[in-house]
Amino acid sequence: xxEPATLASASTDVVGRRLSRLIWVLALVITVTALxxxxxxxxxxTAALRDEVAAQIRQATGLATISQGRAVFAVLPQPHIKLxxxxxxxxxxxxxxxxxxxxxxxxxxxxxxxxxxIASATLLKPRLVIDLDENPMPADSAIGRAAxxxxxxxxAAAADTARLGTVSLVNGTARLKTxxxxxxxxxxxxxxxxxxxxxxxxxxxTGKARVRGEFGDVAAWVAEPAELLRGGRSEMTLDIKTDVxxxxxxxxxxxxxxxxxxxxxxxxxQALPRLLELIGYPIPRxxxxxxxxxxxxxxxxxxxxxxxxxxxxxxxxxxxxSLAIETGDQKPLxxxxxxxxxxxxxxxxxxxxxxxxxxxxxxxxPLDLRALTTANLDIRVSASxxxxxxxxxxxxxxxxxxxxxxxxxxLAEAKAYRGLVKARASLAIGQDGVDLHATSSVTDLDVGxxxxxxxxxxxxxxxxxxxxxxxADGLNLADFxxxxxxxxxxxxxxxxxxGIDLARTLHPAQNGEAPQTPDTRATRVPYDHAQLGLKxxxxxxxxxxxxxxxxxxxxxxxxSATLPDRKLDLRAVILPAVPDxxxxxxxxxxxxxxxxxxxxxxxxxxx
Numbered sequence: 367x368x369e370p371a372t373l374a375s376a377s378t379d380v381v382g383r384r385l386s387r388l389i390w391v392l393a394l395v396i397t398v399t400a401l402x403x404x405x406x407x408x409x410x411x412t413a414a415l416r417d418e419v420a421a422q423i424r425q426a427t428g429l430a431t432i433s434q435g436r437a438v439f440a441v442l443p444q445p446h447i448k449l450x451x452x453x454x455x456x457x458x459x460x461x462x463x464x465x466x467x468x469x470x471x472x473x474x475x476x477x478x479x480x481x482x483x484i485a486s487a488t489l490l491k492p493r494l495v496i497d498l499d500e501n502p503m504p505a506d507s508a509i510g511r512a513a514x515x516x517x518x519x520x521x522a523a524a525a526d527t528a529r530l531g532t533v534s535l536v537n538g539t540a541r542l543k544t545x546x547x548x549x550x551x552x553x554x555x556x557x558x559x560x561x562x563x564x565x566x567x568x569x570x571x572t573g574k575a576r577v578r579g580e581f582g583d584v585a586a587w588v589a590e591p592a593e594l595l596r597g598g599r600s601e602m603t604l605d606i607k608t609d610v611x612x613x614x615x616x617x618x619x620x621x622x623x624x625x626x627x628x629x630x631x632x633x634x635x636q637a638l639p640r641l642l643e644l645i646g647y648p649i650p651r652x653x654x655x656x657x658x659x660x661x662x663x664x665x666x667x668x669x670x671x672x673x674x675x676x677x678x679x680x681x682x683x684x685x686x687x688s689l690a691i692e693t694g695d696q697k698p699l700x701x702x703x704x705x706x707x708x709x710x711x712x713x714x715x716x717x718x719x720x721x722x723x724x725x726x727x728x729x730x731x732p733l734d735l736r737a738l739t740t741a742n743l744d745i746r747v748s749a750s751x752x753x754x755x756x757x758x759x760x761x762x763x764x765x766x767x768x769x770x771x772x773x774x775x776x777l778a779e780a781k782a783y784r785g786l787v788k789a790r791a792s793l794a795i796g797q798d799g800v801d802l803h804a805t806s807s808v809t810d811l812d813v814g815x816x817x818x819x820x821x822x823x824x825x826x827x828x829x830x831x832x833x834x835x836x837x838a839d840g841l842n843l844a845d846f847x848x849x850x851x852x853x854x855x856x857x858x859x860x861x862x863x864x865g866i867d868l869a870r871t872l873h874p875a876q877n878g879e880a881p882q883t884p885d886t887r888a889t890r891v892p893y894d895h896a897q898l899g900l901k902x903x904x905x906x907x908x909x910x911x912x913x914x915x916x917x918x919x920x921x922x923x924x925x926s927a928t929l930p931d932r933k934l935d936l937r938a939v940i941l942p943a944v945p946d947x948x949x950x951x952x953x954x955x956x957x958x959x960x961x962x963x964x965x966x967x968x969x970x971x972x973x
Contacts, residue, residue, distance in 0.1 A: 415449075419447060429507075430456075433453075435449065436450045451467070468487060494535075517593065517596050555574070566592060583607045588600050594619060598622070599618050602616070602617065613632070614632045630662070631661070631664040655680070661676075676704075681710055682710040685705065688703055698742070700742070709747060727844065735793070739770075748764075752764070756819040756820065786810070787809075789804070789805070801838075802839065805834065813829070814827035826863050828861020834854045849905065853900065856899075859894065893916035896914035905930045906929070908925075912924060935961055
C-alpha cells in the first residue's frame, strides 16, 4: 500500500507536466495571434506586401522588384511570404533575375513588432542575366553604402551591421556576358545557396550547376567580402569538382587597384581534350593527352593568368617551370618555359603517326592543325632526354611558336646518336591547305645506332653529316609528297653497308655458269667515304651526286626515286679498287640495277 506522501508526489508531477503543456500551448496561441495581428496589413493587402518586400530588397541590394503574380503571406509552418512571377532588376542593367516565384522566410522577433525582415529567400527557376563588366550595386543600398565607406571608419562599422541572409537558387539558369568572351556563357541546372548573414560576416556559395553539358559541384568561401567592396583584400577558397576537372585553390582576392587573385592552385583532369573543348580550344582526342595534373602558384586578373613554381604532369612527362596566359582581342597568348628529365613526344604526334593507309598508299587524311591555331603559342621546352617512337635525343631544346595561321617548330639543338641535330619547320595554314618550309642538319651522326633503332638491324654504319631544305604544300601527307621540292646533301664516312655482295657482282660467272643475283642477306661492304646529293622536284628525287669509295672498289650512283609511288629507278656502277688486277679487269664498269618498290627492291646486274 502506497504511502500518502508518495501519492501526493505523483499527483504533483502530473499537474506540473499538464501545466507546462498548457503554458506552451498558450504561448503558441499568443504568438500566432500576435503574428496574425501584425500581419493583417499584408494578409489583406497584396500591394502592401509587395511594397514591403520590394523595399527590403531595394534597401539591401539596390535591386528593383517587379511582381506580376500573386502575393501571399503565411504564418505556418514558418512565417514566410511568396511572390509569383517576380523579377529583380539592377537599374544599370548589369543584373536581371526573373523567377517563377520568390519565397522569403521571415525573422520572428521583427515580425512581432510589425516589421518584415527576410532571413532567407528561395527563387524557383530563376533566370539570371549578368554582365560581368558592370557594377550591379547602387550606392544607396546597404551593400552599396558598405562599398562606399572608407575602411576602418565609423561609417564602415555602421554599414557592416546591416543584416543580409541566405539566398537559394533552385533549378535556375544564368547567362554570363563579358567583353573577354567571344560568346555568352550559359549555366543551367543551377541549385546553389549564397550564405551571407551580414556585411561583416564571411560569405559562402555552395551547390551544383551544369556548364555546356558538364555537371559540377562548387564551394566558394570569402573571408571578408565587405573589405573587397571597399577595394581591399580578402582570403578566399574555391573548390570545383566535375567529370572533366577537379580544382582547388586558396589565396588572396584583391579588388584594387585592379581585381586580382593570387594563391596556390591544384588541378587535375582525366579528360583534358574535353575540358579544352568546353573553353573553346579543341585538340585531337588521344588517350595519352587525356590526363594532366598541375600544382602551381597562380595569379589571375583581367589581363590573363600566370603560373610560377609550376609542376605539371602531361602526356607521361613531368615538367617544371612557368606558364602565362595573356588575353587578346582575337586570340589569347600561351607562353612559358618548361624543363623535364624525359619528354615523350609520341602523344603530341599521335594524330600524324599513321603514315601509310590501310590500302598501302600514303595517308590521304586531311592534316588537323586546329589545336595549334586556337591560341597563339610561345612555348620553350628543354629536356634531358626526348623520345619519339624508337628514337631518342639528349639535351634537347625545343620551341613552338604560333601566330594567326602560322606555326614555327624549332629544334635549336640536340645530341643524338653521338652527333648533333638541328631542325626547323614553318607551316602556313590557308584555305587551300598547308605550306611547309623545313630545314635540318646533322653532324657526325652514328648511322649504325640510328639504323638499329629504326629497323632493328645496323643496315648502314658510319658517321653522317648533312643538310636538307624542303618545301611542300597540300591538304594531306600524300599531297605533300606529290608537291615536294628541295635539296638533300649527305656525307658518310668510315662505315659499311649490309646486303650488297660486291665480290659476286664484280666477278662474273666462270666456266659458262649463269650470272648470279647478288646475295643481299648477310654480306657487309666497308667504305671509307660516301656522298649523296638529291634534287627533289614535284616529288621526284634525282641523284645529282652519288658515290662511295672503299677498299673493295668504287660505286657511282645515278637515277631517281618517285616519292608519291614509293618506287626506285637507280643504276649503280661499280669499279674495282685495283683496275690493273687481271682478275678484276673483266669486272670494270659493272652495272647494277635497283628498281621497284623501295621496301622490296629488285637488285640485279644490268643486262
